[in-house]
Amino acid sequence: MFRHVLWLAFLSLTWSEGYPYVINATDGPTTDIDRSNGSNVVLMPLLGGTDPAVNSTLPFEGMTDNATTMPTLESQLANKLTTSLYQDDTLISACQLTTHSQLTVIKSSSFPNNYGPNLDCQYTVRRNSSAWCSVTFLFNVLDLEESEECSKDYIDLAGERLCGYNPSGVTRIVHFKGSEVTMKFHSDEDVFGLGFLLTAVQQECPPPSCDDRFTHSQFELSSPNFPSTYENRRICDYVIVKSSRFVCKLRIQVELFDVEYDDKCEADFFELNGEKFCGVMSEGQIVEMDFPNTEMLGRFRSDYATTRSGFLFEVTQIECPSEMLSTNQSEVENIPEALSTNQSDAENISEALSTNQSDGKIAPNVTESSQMTLGIKSTQQNFEDETKPSGYKH
Incomplete structure (x- = not known):
């Protein structure tokens, strides 16, 4: 998918027990697998002479001791690596940049030397096609003046400001909201750092949901x-x-x-x-x-x-x-029980009527519905008596 590029020149510079370290880089085309899982990165000490594992001479002149300052080592190492790894001028250091490329390597002006004062640079990554949905910014080097809330020298990326020294590297993913993503770099009039070296990679849109x-x-x-x-x-x-x-x-x-x-x-x-x-x-x-x-x-x-x-x-x-039959059987068995309950209610009504027939009152334990039924029957009987023809006998 990617062109034949030299991926990750170096990720960071680290100082440990007085020895400088360089992270091994891979020369060759990168694949989706590489981007997903990362490379098998190994820190290797550069002790002097030629290290066969690194296959490179010591990237700074002469041996050093613990008194050597980190900025000097960083500058020498960065200069050596940048010169040797990017001889085809794939690095872009212009202060104003617009790119459509799927992969672009960008460095601050004068990198690997310190950037200058009063800079306002803008780098724009335009969407390569509708198949791309985001840009991954991988900062291999990030060394800017540190300040509170990054108010002095800073990189502005999707509203977030980055500054200071980050030896472990920084990664940010910015989604396309329109046709482009823009990164800004600002420096004030004093205190300069090494700057930045980053790789901007346009990423494919995720496939549609399969849920x-x-x-x-x-x-x-x-x-x-x-x-x-x-x-x-x-x-x-x-x-x-x-x-x-x-x-x-x-x-x-x-x-x-x-x-x-x-x-x-x-x-x-x-x-x-x-x-x-x-x-x-x-x-x-x-x-x-x-x-x-x-x-x-x-x-x-x-x-x-x-x-x-x-x-x-x-x-x-x-x-x-079996479960359906069991459920239906239970419903059938409930029918006789319901009939029995209704029969019992009917017998209670009859008993109540018989008990209270002498005084013509309805027993208190007779339900309201039963009273209504008795009232209807009584009215019907009176109607029949009044409409019987003269001389009618039972």
Whole structure:
């Protein structure tokens, strides 16, 4: 993806027990894997002469002792490395810069010598294409005058000010809000530092979400990008919701399953209800698992290397007839009990009427609905008596 560049000339200068150290750099094209995981960086002491591990002569003249000042060592080392590593003038030191490149190496003016006073520089990275969503700024060297709230010399990046000396390096990721990202550098009239050396890399947009939610009793579940191979560095979360309260199991039939294999399924894997699957499964193989809760969680994850065909499942939610029968039987058994209760209420009403017939009053324990029923019957009887023809006999 990247042009053949010399990636990371040096990350920082560190002083330990009186010896200067240099971080080994890699000469060659960088890849997505390099950008994701970083290089295997090793600190190597430069003790003198030629170090075969570094394959370079000592980057400063003569031997030094602990009395040698750090700024002198830094300047000599930075000058040597910059000259040898960037002979093709890939470093850009202009005070005003606009670039469309996917990767741009930028240094402060006069680097590796100290920058000058009263500078106001601007560096603009324009979006290479709609496929890029952010810019990663990797400061291999950052040595500016330190001040409270970076009020004197500073770098302004997306509203954040950076200043001071940072030997361990600084990384910032800035997302494109429009078509470009701008970095500003300011210096006042006094106290100067080594400046900065950074790499600005435009990063691809993340792929669209592959999360999904399933609520039907039967559905297909597949790896991202299926039927094409899945991509590296993907995480997909799946939620399976019970289609009815009678569902007790999940039945998974394998149509295809080919995922990178390792003994513990930690590289690429499909996980469902806490159980991981990887490697190859035969077509038609069936996996069943209990479905006790209202939802079941699944996940697919791929690491930074190796992609395979992925997977396709036919998934069916299985209802349990025994549980349904048990529930229905319980409802049927409740019917006689309800009838018995209603019969008891009717007998109580009759008994109450019989007890209080002598004084013509309704018993206090008769319910309001019962009183209403008796009242209706009484009114109906009076109506019938009044409308009977003369001479009618029972």
